Amino acid sequence: MEKKKRIEVVIPCYNEEECIPLIYQSIHEVAKKLPEYQVSILYVDDGSGDASFAKIKEVSERADENEVHYISFARNFGKEAAIYAGLKNSTADYIALMDADLQHPPELLLEMVKGIEEGYECCGARRVNRNGEPPIRSAFSRLFYSMATKMTSTKMEQGTTDYRLMSRKFVDAVLAIGEKNRFTKGIFAWVGFDTKWIEYENVERAAGNTKWSFSGLLRYAVNGFMSFATAPLRGAIYLGFIVMIVALVYGIYIALNMLISGGVKSGYSSIMFAILFIGSIIILLLGIIGEYLARIYMEVKNRPIYIAKAEKLDENTEMKD
Incomplete structure (x- = not known):
């Protein structure tokens, strides 16, 4: 009898105690419609402060053998670290990435x-609308994808999500990028390969509240932009040329004014304006350079992307607490 190919669904979780059993049940039902595949789940608990890990262990205990695996972080390392841990520790033939809140419909x-x-090496989900999302959040999201595509060499499609099913070849390519400050959406686009997009309507959370604040999303966008864009550094050169030309x-205007009027005005206001204008540009450029230096500093430290305190990865792996 031919061995079934394996699909593992990686689910990053942060304070999702209400959603964990719901997403398990939904995937379990979808798996029944894929009899030719062995479907399993890999929960990655990102240092949750609620009962998420207890719920994960509870689901694991009542699930079929080798159906539910998990990793629990020693603290909150962030969603990017959780995604990396899930992809790195899955040995399935195909790996899916899905949010725990059921906004990514398992039926897809x-x-x-x-x-x-x-x-296709990758099959991803793309939202056709953002119904139920605050308008300002939608506007900033569209702006981010537009700027990211124009200012980097990586094309990131509007409406794309982390939700996708990937081949082992695709995942290995993603893991080969060893940077610590990761922006997975950008990495997915950067590695290339043929991707098939499946469009779907935006879905509300099944339970609980979103863990993303506007400021958190803004930091995430800035980190993603700086992970793939060198345009700010190159723009500093252009800005320097513009200021020099101005x-x-x-200077020519002042010289001509002196020749025509035969005198020199004190020009206190214009001098102060010039000092403040040039000073603010210098501070801005130092801030941009500082951001890139900070990322270099963190990369050079070579700290681990995550630290696990407990894990259950397959039937041959003992649970460690």
């Missing part, structure tokens, strides 16, 4: 599997 896995069987034009 059926279409994703068809896409993989057609020969200074030369102003």
